[in-house]
Amino acid sequence: MAGLKQVQRQTGVALWRQIADRIREAIGNGAYDETGMVPPETVLALQFGVNRHTVRSALAALAQEGIVRAVQGRGTLIERKERLNFPITRRTRFTAGIGDQAREMRSLLLDEVKEEASSEIARWLGLKPGATVIRLETLREADKRPVSKATSWFPAERFAGIGEAYRKHQSITKAFAELGLADYVRATTEVTAAHADTADLADLELTPGAILLIAKAMNTDLDGVPVQYSISRFAADRVQFTIEN
Amino acid sequence: MAGLKQVQRQTGVALWRQIADRIREAIGNGAYDETGMVPPETVLALQFGVNRHTVRSALAALAQEGIVRAVQGRGTLIERKERLNFPITRRTRFTAGIGDQAREMRSLLLDEVKEEASSEIARWLGLKPGATVIRLETLREADKRPVSKATSWFPAERFAGIGEAYRKHQSITKAFAELGLADYVRATTEVTAAHADTADLADLELTPGAILLIAKAMNTDLDGVPVQYSISRFAADRVQFTIEN
DNA sequence: TATGGTTGTCTATATCAATAGACATTTTAA
DNA sequence: TTAAAATGTCTATTGATATAGACAACCATA
DSSP: OOOOOOOOSSSSBOHHHHHHHHHHHHHHTTTTTTTTEEOOHHHHHHHHTSOHHHHHHHHHHHHHHTSEEEETTTEEEEOOOOOEEEEESTTOOHHHHHHTTOSOEEEEEEEEEEEEOOHHHHHHHTOOTTOEEEEEEEEEEETTEEEEEEEEEEETTTTTTHHHHHHHHSOHHHHHHHTTOOOOEEEEEEEEEEEOOHHHHHHTTOOTTOEEEEEEEEEEOTTSOEEEEEEEEEETTTEEEEEEO | OOOOOOOOSSSSBOHHHHHHHHHHHHHHTTTTTTTSEEOOHHHHHHHHTSOHHHHHHHHHHHHHHTSEEEETTTEEEEOOOOOEEEEESTTOOHHHHHHTTOSOEEEEEEEEEEEEOOHHHHHHHTOOTTOEEEEEEEEEEETTEEEEEEEEEEETTTTTTHHHHHHHHSOHHHHHHHTTOOOOEEEEEEEEEEEOOHHHHHHTTOOTTOEEEEEEEEEEOTTSOEEEEEEEEEETTTEEEEEEO
16 A cells, blocks of 8 residues: 555656655655664665665755664664644634644744735635735744744734734734634635745755645634635645545 | 745756746746746746756756647747646535536546455444455546546445446446445545655656645545545646635 | 847766765674 | 674766857747
8 A cells, every 4th residue: 555665767856865755755654663763775775776875865865854863783763753633624723733743832923014915815805905914924833843834814904913912822813812803713725735945945944845735724703704814835744634524 | 925936956856857846836826827938948047047958958848748838939838737626525526526627527447456454444444454345446537637546445345346337437426326325425534745656657647756635535425434435646736625614 | 131039959067866886884683 | 702784984987967158040020
């Protein structure tokens, strides 16, 4: 079921990077759990059909990420292995959803801007194009490891001061509560995937070629009035989404 | 909002491939819609900060995919541009969901196998480990373009002959109906993203480095009894998922 | 029809990626 | 203590990747 590991040449993606990605994925899927170690370099080289030096380049990249640690004479130990589950339901909330899977949650407000809504944002929030909206750029971490970077838009009139409230509580739910919105629900979520650009690479501490899961979400109050539209970019090798119907 | 195009060196991913991926994405997002053309090679080279020859390698790769076509003296024309929307709800069905977005739908049964359920499959289907299940490998196309490749498991006792029924109707829904299951619902969906392996590259007509959206789904009958567990791999640049709550 | 803008082709050079082989160093276990 | 198994380091060679420059071929249009 896991699928044979294979690798292609002359594709613009170096073999060592393809192999590093496969091994990272295998670790995340729980292969190698019995030993807690990656197979020996010579075995991996045979499995992937490449030279041992090429495997070493891949393992060096994973060591750089802190995922494995090579010990001379013993082997290559797995250091970290995680994939957070992120449920998407009517009651989706980042902090509550991840809360029990990580010891420490953190949310950083990177930027707060008041701007005119683009036609797309206006459509999602049910506003006239050009209406004023507040845009927040946030970075969310679990156990000091960045999980997602999000851009959120709010109607400026109704939620003036949401940046300050968010900075204080480090939670959208609590920020809404402070501004008089006791409850809200997830109306729609669109999920796509893409390669990370350089800005996301830096903020999410990813290596180039990394994949993002992108969730575009619209939240409404209990009367169905849009209160938030957001685009969240998740490190694909650290999360999975669960949709329960 | 689209983000500046940027590109990184010495990452194991060739510059021409990074640039090809960025341009493909930009085309999918509707940039360049006004002209129907990609900017001139010299302009792209300047934007990405690379040599013109490197841009030409990227455009050659996109031409190979049939996405653009270069015309000497005029420029590089955009040939194809699509992203199918795939709703995920309690009533998710592939054919009905995509039906109105493409002219021609097709479903191929690649393989049918009777096997023992692994512990994971047994858990999802509510069976004892080692129980007999039927596994179907299917490829789904929209307008002759492969969209997803799926592996599905069914309880063998209840759905004997589902392979034959699927081959006849080219639809899970109709195959279920023929076997006496008039209706079913989507219970859970897990979404992840990963790089495509070589088997998927070939079947989905992708280029190496391509991204897959992976949906692991469990369907039940109206009494909540599992009837199907499936792992579908979608070409990420051809689809998006929509979750309506 | 002349010109500017665009893609196509060629040569040359430097660096990265991958293979190959040999041997050192460290750990584990016989 | 010894041998086997594993990672670490070094040299050498080949092909892919990227840059640089020059010029040809083609198209649209002033």
